Amino acid sequence: MTAHGPGVPDPGLPGWERSPAEIRALGHRVVDLIADHLCGLPDGPVFRPFPPAEAAALAAGPVPTAGAAAHDVLDDVERLVLSYPFGNGHPRFHAWVNSPPHVLGVLAEALAAAMNPSVAGGNHAAVHVEHQVVRWFAELAGFPAGSGGLLVSGASAATVTALAVARHHAAARTGLDVRADGLQGHDRRFVLYLGEEAHGCVRKSAELLGIGAANLRVVGSDGAGRLRPGALRDAVRRDLADGHLPVAVVASAGTTNTGAVDPLDELADVCAEHGVWLHVDGAYGGPAVVLLDGHPAERAGLARADSVGMDPHKWLYAPVDAGLLLLRDPAAARDAFSLVPPYLRTDGDPGGVTGPVWFSEYGFEQTRGFRALKLWVLLKHLGVDGYRQLVARDLAVAAHLADAVRAAPDLDLLAHGLSVVCFRCRPDGVPADRLDELNRAVVTAVQLGGGSFLAGTTVGGVVALRACIVNPGTTTADVDALVAAVRAAGTAGAAIVVAP
Numbered sequence: 001m002t003a004h005g006p007g008v009p010d011p012g013l014p015g016w017e018r019s020p021a022e023i024r025a026l027g028h029r030v031v032d033l034i035a036d037h038l039c040g041l042p043d044g045p046v047f048r049p050f051p052p053a054e055a056a057a058l059a060a061g062p063v064p065t066a067g068a069a070a071h072d073v074l075d076d077v078e079r080l081v082l083s084y085p086f087g088n089g090h091p092r093f094h095a096w097v098n099s100p101p102h103v104l105g106v107l108a109e110a111l112a113a114a115m116n117p118s119v120a121g122g123n124h125a126a127v128h129v130e131h132q133v134v135r136w137f138a139e140l141a142g143f144p145a146g147s148g149g150l151l152v153s154g155a156s157a158a159t160v161t162a163l164a165v166a167r168h169h170a171a172a173r174t175g176l177d178v179r180a181d182g183l184q185g186h187d188r189r190f191v192l193y194l195g196e197e198a199h200g201c202v203r204k205s206a207e208l209l210g211i212g213a214a215n216l217r218v219v220g221s222d223g224a225g226r227l228r229p230g231a232l233r234d235a236v237r238r239d240l241a242d243g244h245l246p247v248a249v250v251a252s253a254g255t256t257n258t259g260a261v262d263p264l265d266e267l268a269d270v271c272a273e274h275g276v277w278l279h280v281d282g283a284y285g286g287p288a289v290v291l292l293d294g295h296p297a298e299r300a301g302l303a304r305a306d307s308v309g310m311d312p313h314k315w316l317y318a319p320v321d322a323g324l325l326l327l328r329d330p331a332a333a334r335d336a337f338s339l340v341p342p343y344l345r346t347d348g349d350p351g352g353v354t355g356p357v358w359f360s361e362y363g364f365e366q367t368r369g370f371r372a373l374k375l376w377v378l379l380k381h382l383g384v385d386g387y388r389q390l391v392a393r394d395l396a397v398a399a400h401l402a403d404a405v406r407a408a409p410d411l412d413l414l415a416h417g418l419s420v421v422c423f424r425c426r427p428d429g430v431p432a433d434r435l436d437e438l439n440r441a442v443v444t445a446v447q448l449g450g451g452s453f454l455a456g457t458t459v460g461g462v463v464a465l466r467a468c469i470v471n472p473g474t475t476t477a478d479v480d481a482l483v484a485a486v487r488a489a490g491t492a493g494a495a496i497v498v499a500p
Contacts, residue, residue, distance in 0.1 A: 026070055034106060035081050038089060042473075045450030047087040073141045074092060087453050091474045094467035094482060095447075095455040097256060097284045097311075098222045101319040104381050105374040110320050112370035119368040121358025123349065130372035131356065136327050136379060137310065140290045142303025148330035151371040154323035155283030156201035158309030159250070161325055161333070161363050163192065163205045165307065166248035166277035168336035172243060173275075179336070183210045189244040193217045193235060195227035195262060197255035199281060211247065214247055225260035225415065227251060233270045240274065248277035254285015257457055257466070259417025261285060264301025271306075278305045283323075284468075285418050286310040288395065291388045306332075315391060315419075315470050318374050325363070333362040337402065390472045398469040401479040410487060414459040419469040422459045425490030438461040438493045445489040452482040 018026075058080075088098035117126045134149045152158050156443070167190060171178045176186060182189065190211045194202050196218055203213050217239070220231045236246050249271055251262040264280060271278040280302050282289060287310070289295045289302055302308060306328050313322040327333050338361040348356050360366045398419035405413045405423045415422040424439050440463055443456035457466040465486060467479070 011322035026074075029071065029074055030110075033078055033082060034103070037085075038100075038103060038106075038146045041085070041090045042092075044090075046090045046092050046453040047447060047450065049448075050084045057302075088471075090453070091471055091482060092452045092478045093471065094469060094474070094479070095453050097314045097468050097470055099314055099317050099470040100473065102317040102378055102382075105318045105378050108374040108377045112373040115370060117370055119370055119372070120360040120366050121355060123351075123353055123355030126372065127355055127359070129370075129376050130359065131373045133372045133379070134324070134326070137324055140384070141286075141308055141326055142299065143308075143326060143328060146330075147326065147328050148362070149324065149326040150362050151368075151375075152323040152325055152363065152365070153321040154313070155199065155281060155309045156204065156312050157363075158280065158283075158307075158323050158325040159199070159201045159281060160205040160208055162307035162309065162327075163202075163248055163250075163280045164364075165211055165327070165333045165336045166279065167211070169277060169332050170245055170247045172335070187288070189215050189239075189248050191217060191239050191244050191498060192247055193219055193232055193249040193276075195219055195225075195250075195252060195255070196221045196251060197225050197257050197260055198250055199283070202250050202281075215244075221260075221383075225255060225258050225417070226425060227262045227267065229263055229270050232267060233273070236270065236274050236276060241304055246274060246276045248279050248306075249438055250279050250281055251305075252285070252300075253280050253282035253289045253298060253308075254418050254420075256284055257420070258422055259285060259420030260347050260415075261289060261295055261298050262419065264298045265304070266297075266301070268301045268304040272304075277307070281304045282308055282310045283311040284314050287312075287315040287387065288391055288418050291332055291384065291391055292395075308404040312375055312378075315394070316375075316387060317390070317414065317472075318378060322371050327362070330362060337361060337363055393472050394469045394474070397474055397476055397479055398467075400476045401467060401469070401482070404480060404483045408483060408487060410490060411483070414464050421467045421469075422457060422464045424462065424464045425486065425493070427490050427494040430494050438490065439463040439465060440466075441485060441493040441496070442489040445493065446482075446485050449485060452478075452485045454482060454486075 008479060086098065087093045089100040115126065117124060119126045119130060121127060130151055138147045138149065152161060168178055190200065193213065194205055194216060195253045203216060206213055208218055217229050217235045219235055222228055232249065239246055251264055251267050251268060252260065253264065254261055268278055282302065286308065289298050308326040310324045312318045312324060313320045340358065340361060343395060359368060395418065396420055402413060402416040405411045405421065410425060410427045411423050412426050413423050424435065425442050426435060430438055438458060443454065447453055455466045457464050467482060
């Protein structure tokens with residue numbers, strides 16, 4: 001029996017020590033499962049509900065006492081998990097903004113997990129890879145040299161982090177120390193501004209930061225769902241006249257609901273005029289604005305923002321989670337968040353142990369996973385040109401879908417922004433006051449039918465069907481099949497709705 005230290009015998013721990021041959025055998029089995037799953041998705045239904053009996057068994061299953069063989073556990077993964085996916089890898093999944101993962105990103109995730117570093121900071125590879133990834137995105141977004149940021153779980157985390165920095169920045173300009181006193185002891189209202197289609201994470205952020213939902217100003221939109229700069233300017237001026245403190249404007253580079261892109265350059269003008277922080281939520285549409293040539297004014301406005309959130313796990317096909325927050329002035333984030341004990345404080349130690357200023361000083365997370373590796377390998381593998389081709393293909397397929405909806409006599413196109421298409425069924429003979437009921441039924445019928453999958457939403461106060469194309473494997477034939485499935489469900493539902 002060998003010893004790990006003085007007087008410490010080798011315990012022969014079960015399930016822990018593995019030989020290279022055993023690791024390779026397990027790895028090959030996992031790679032086989034990955035390959036069968038990703039390549040077999042198109043042959044099965046887009047979505048199949050998890051069986052109630054299996055759900056009940058999981059809910060009642062006891063904590064394992066004796067361990068099982070690794071291959072037996074992988075059998076359970078194959079039978080219970082991989083057999084019932086969400087559906088987002090399927091080329092006929094057109095619902096929420098959930099892209100399929102690029103296979104190299106999947107494998108990079110395994111490599112990152114094998115290293116298992118905490119990327120709070122330190123002088124190790126994961127930290128420097130994340131710095132390079134952030135710098136690449138900052139350059140693509142048009143941010144100046146010296147800007148920075150960090151990877152987070154997603155746009156919700158990016159938004160609350162950015163708005164916490166904006167709150168600290170606005171308060172400090174008026175002599176308030178929110179880190180010491182919170183929002184207590186003064187009578188000024190902190191105010192946030194957002195568009196009608198802003199993501200719900202903005203309200204959650206307002207609540208978490210003590211600003212409160214009552215101090216959100218929802219600014220009117222134009223006919224295309226874009227926040228109106230003139231209305232924003234009026235709202236800010238009213239609040240200033242009333243003695244309130246404008247903290248930030250949250251604009252959208254591609255709203256989740258309809259794909260609308262706000263007039264970012266004009267909004268940046270309003271923010272610059274009044275010294276208000278501009279945060280751009282580019283969670284979904286940011287890659288299209290940054291990479292393609294269709295939105296030059298919006299791209300120019302995004303480059304003027306104080307902060308930008310983006311989700312590479314949406315339209316850049318990285319495995320979840322991979323969110324990004326870009327900051328024009330990283331020092332503002334350090335002012336808002338840095339709280340480190342002396343043994344972690346560093347202002348840059350290129351040749352030592354502590355390395356650059358720690359990422360944990362720029363946000364809330366202390367334990368941070370190695371999110372950057374999958375983005376690093378995908379950017380190196382695909383390049384900007386490759387990503388442009390993939391995103392442009394998604395846009396082309398969405399445009400084809402919009403054209404197919406326009407051509408169908410029983411469908412109405414309600415909105416089309418970026419790769420989002422919103423429409424509704426309107427068969428002859430269905431009363432207008434029953435169309436919402438009909439379209440709800442169509443959503444359910446298509447989702448459970450297995451042939452295609454889309455989401456339900458509301459546009460302009462009416463129930464709508466929503467498709468979002470973020471899968472380069474989706475073809476025009478796939479969206480033609482979606483239109484056919486929707487029209488068939490609409491015809492069947494109309495017969496029920498108008499039945500005496």
